[in-house]
Amino acid sequence: MSQSELHYLEAREVARLIATRALSSVEVTTAMLERIEKLDPTLHSYALVMRDEALASAREADRKLLAGGATGPLFGVPIAVKDLYWCAGSPTAAGTTIFRDFVPTEDATAVKRLRDAGAIVLGKLQLTEGAFATHHPEIAEPVNPWHPGHWAGASSSGSGVATAAGLCYASLGTDTGGSIRFPSAANGLTGIKPTWGRVSRHGIFALGASLDHAGPMARSAADASLLLGVIAGHDPLDPTSLPDASLALPDDAHDLCGPRFGVDPEWNSNGVDRVIVRALAQVVEVVKSLGGEVREVRFPEVRTVVDEWQVNCGVEVAVAHADTWPRLAAHYGPALTRLIEIGRETSGMAYQQVLLNRAALRGKINRLMSGIDLLIVPVQPFAAPTHEQLGALAQDPELNARLIQFTAPFNSSGHPVITLPCGLTEDGLPIGFQLVAAHGAEALLCRAGMAYQKASEWHKLHPVL
Known part of the structure; x- marks a missing residue:
């Protein structure tokens, strides 16, 4: 199989080819590393390529397979993780300059579970500073492979770019206000923000601890479901x-008979x-054609909680950075600086009111979801903005509130969400939508995503590189 046919295969198909020895893990990993070397100097999706470790792991996987050793659902498959996740012995900078020399001595729980499932970790993917709105001024921003003049999504931008560009078969991201869903929509991917607590946050740098969700990003709902099944569970x-x-x-899954879909x-x-x-x-219309029942609903007013998201996150990020702020404040970029200052200036009474509103x-x-099974919602009110438009978002609370109006409510509430591609703009940029479920109903989200993708082709489109 040529490399041009290889890099856009689904992760589960690559796992099958390796398990049946049609391909070796070394072949697949080498092809990925060569593609990264060729394309990523322009795309900037990787913060760190773990070339030697990945090849050593691939050789060990092939050895185990030849010896008849047990295999996992991702055995031999090259993936990559957002550079918030600890990888033992490899720097984890969290999109900052102050942590660039931090080398953890253990894997994050989610990374360990990927390795236990047989995955090969290609490297660490770039993100915005501390996983907030914009990239550190000294770090090259990942480039949207669909159009370099447009946003690649925040904060899991490197995860979105690398997965869409065929520089890994899937990736891990995190989502505090939309940061799995924004880059998934901007790059034509499927992403899952699970129920809060579904995936362990041990070994992941925090932005806002009670808002942070860890989850997978992939090129299909089936692959995203596969990864979620690997990394989920009590820790x-x-x-x-x-x-x-x-x-x-x-x-x-092939149909949507049974679930009730709500639309406001x-x-x-x-x-x-x-x-x-x-x-x-x-x-x-696709949902109806697959047997889904669609009901009109009224979503509760969310403007207050959306407006207060920055205060909520600001207090929590100020706690997360208490050891380095203000001691190293000069090394922070402007957006994260502003967020920390918001948090440090917020009174205890004001923060308590935020928590009550949440x-x-x-x-x-919860009451709304008791009458339906899934809610259909946009990811954002517009397709991926230009860099000029994005520059205003981090500094303007009104613009930022508009951007996160469909995503942040579900970080605040902890409900699980799957984001799926559903079209293209006139300029050829991907469009995504969200399905929201009750707490703990990730299985229904994955079923709905797979059924939808049996009836649509949007997830099969790729950027021209």
């Missing part, structure tokens, strides 16, 4: 992880670009 090293030991996810026409269209509204209307929204969403 005694993370006392906030959910107590259930495992997550049973479907391998395939007003919320989904108010201030939303027409191309997004049209794409959502097409999603609804709890109220969580309860209202």
Whole structure:
């Protein structure tokens, strides 16, 4: 198989080819590393390529397979992880300059579970500074492979770019206000923000601990489901992880008979670009054609919680950076500086009111979800913005609130979400949408995503490189 046919295969197909010895892990890993060497000097998706370690792991995988050793669901498959996840012996900078020499002595739990499933870790993927809005001024920003003049998504931008460009078969990201879903939408990918606590956060740099969610990004719902099944589950090293030991996810799905889908026409269209509204209307038609029941609902008012997201995150990021701020404040970029200062200036009473408003929204969403199974929502009110448009977002609270109006509510509430590609703009940029489920209903999200992708082709499109 030529490299041109290899790099856009799904992860589960690569695992099958390796398991049947049609390909070796060394062949696949070498091809990926060569593609990274060729394309990433322009795309800037990797913060660190772990070439020698990846090849050594691939050789060991091939040896085990020849010896008849046990294999896992990702055995021999090259993936990559956002540079927030600890990898033992490899620098983990978290998109900053102050942590660039930090070398953890253990893997993050999610990384360990990937390795236990047989995955080959190619390297660490670039992200915005500390996983907030923009990249550190001294670090090259990942380039959207669909159009270099447009946003690649924040903060898991490197994960989105590398996965879309065929520089890994899937990746791990994190999501505090939309940071798995934004780059998934911008790069034509499928991403899952699980229920809060579903995936251990042990060994992952924090942005806002109670808002942070770890999850997979892939080129199909089936691959995203496969990765989620590997990394999910209780972890005694993370006392906030959910107590259930495992997550049973479907391998395939063909229809949507049974689930009730909710749509709020007003919320989904108010201030939303027409191309997004049209794409959502097409999603609804596909859902109906697959047997899904679609109901009109009214989503609770979210503006207060969206407006307070920065205060909530600011307090928590100030705690996360207490050891380095203000001692190393001169080494921080402007966006993360502003967020930390917001947090440090917030009173305890104000923060308590934020938490009460969050709890109220969580309860209202729970009541809404008691009458439906899945909610159809845009990812953002516009397709991937230009860099000029993005530059204003981090500094303007009103613009930032508009950007996160469809994503941040589900970080605040902890509900699981899958993001799926559903179209292209006139300029050829990908468009994504979200399906939201009740707490713990990731299996339903994965089933719906796989069924939708059986009836659509958007996830099979790739950027021209």
